Amino acid sequence: MSPPGLPSDLREVAAWGSSSDDWFPPAEIRYYTNAFIVKDNRILLGYKKRGLGIHKYNGFGGKVEPSESPLDAAQRELQEEAGITAPLAHAGTLLFVVPGEKWAHIDIFRAEDYTGAITESDEMRPEWFDQDNVPFDNMWESDRHWLPLLLTNQRFSARADFVKEGGQYVPRRWWVGISETIGHNLSQKVTK
């Protein structure tokens, strides 16, 4: 069964964490984006130089600003952090939950092409990886459970609960499901 916060009509494809360990309780939601370019059997990642997820590889993204849609924000962040534009399509959603923090609702996008010259920014150093050599050991621990779905173009919805210990995020529980019906409301503006 889908965990709280995810659509109920999902089929489980990966789950981890104690079943006696309840999902962390609800909190206010903050919206983020994350965008990946998948081209010629390679994936474009960025090495994060500052902020949340520093020193990890990830897609390009950040907070959705007031009056932006998630797609607007994803396009803006891809341009700001990697210097490119791309025909982004919604790939899935990740709820990142940490007790004592707002829930991060991350809309995840993919594109198979881009325009512009890939450029390093203050925040990210872009780097291509072969699809069968993704640096999962240097990414968020839950990425390895949903990124393969992004690579094979299956829409997913996931939840990952972490705790913050000594300044580090430590995974506690995650769940990943797939659905045909995810993400149909992306042009809606975020109002706060």
Ligand SMILES: CNc1ncnc2c1ncn2[C@@H]1O[C@H](COP(=O)(O)OP(=O)(O)OP(=O)(O)O)[C@@H](O)[C@H]1O
């Ligand atoms: C398990 N947890 C997670 N798994 C995978 N990806 C995660 C994540 N938790 C956050 N992310 C991504 O990390 C970036 C943070 O963005 P972040 O630097 O805070 O935003 P933004 O660029 O707006 O920051 P500034 O305020 O300008 O510094 C953003 O892409 C967001 O999608």
